[in-house]
Amino acid sequence: MERNSSDDNNLVTRRPAGAAVFQADVTNALTRAFFKEWARVGFAAISLERVAKNAGAGKAAIYRRWSSKVNMASDLLSKVGIRFTELPDKGSLEADLLAFLRSLSRVLRHSLIRRILIDLHAETEREPLLKAAIQPFIEARRKRVMILIERAITRREVPPTIDIETAADFMVSALYWRLVVIGGSSDNQHLETIARMVAAAMRVGSPNDNKVETLQNLR
Numbered sequence: 001m002e003r004n005s006s007d008d009n010n011l012v013t014r015r016p017a018g019a020a021v022f023q024a025d026v027t028n029a030l031t032r033a034f035f036k037e038w039a040r041v042g043f044a045a046i047s048l049e050r051v052a053k054n055a056g057a058g059k060a061a062i063y064r065r066w067s068s069k070v071n072m073a074s075d076l077l078s079k080v081g082i083r084f085t086e087l088p089d090k091g092s093l094e095a096d097l098l099a100f101l102r103s104l105s106r107v108l109r110h111s112l113i114r115r116i117l118i119d120l121h122a123e124t125e126r127e128p129l130l131k132a133a134i135q136p137f138i139e140a141r142r143k144r145v146m147i148l149i150e151r152a153i154t155r156r157e158v159p160p161t162i163d164i165e166t167a168a169d170f171m172v173s174a175l176y177w178r179l180v181v182i183g184g185s186s187d188n189q190h191l192e193t194i195a196r197m198v199a200a201a202m203r204v205g206s207p208n209d210n211k212v213e214t215l216q217n218l219r
Helices: 018-041 048-054 059-063 069-079 093-108 111-123 128-133 135-154 164-181 188-204 211-218
Strands: 011-013 080-082
Touching (some): 018 069, 018 111, 093 111, 093 135, 128 135, 135 164
């Protein structure tokens, strides 16, 4: 995931098709207003009337596009992309992890994304449409994780029997907790520490015959 210099540029709405194309500027204004309102008050308190007003449009402009707040949210989440950068091979698992974490941290520092994410996870338990809408984000993250793990397997840094799901959790959980859950900060030294610890955990936690040897090498 990669941020541009402007936070708003990180949320990219795909151009609508068909008759809605000529009103793309209105749709984009409503999109920006909706996410800003979500970040400000939380999903449950979003007022579509206030969203329309902040977008400089009438409430009817919303209902011509979406039938409800849930429908609007799920549709926009499915159409809004958070840009991912390709992660070139850095030569080692730890270096690859550091590049991944730097990319992720740039997104999690985005003020709108950070505030929306924590609210979104709560809302997905109540709204199946929202849960389905964020699936592309989950799959995109998993794809990046798989690339890193496949490289590490090729280099023989971790065995092919590694628990991929747990490894994926390790890759993002510490940084997510620091930036999103407790609202802390993360500098390059912190990212390097996470990358080093995650790489070590992936090696030690892998079911292989060299576990004891690996533990000794870490001391």
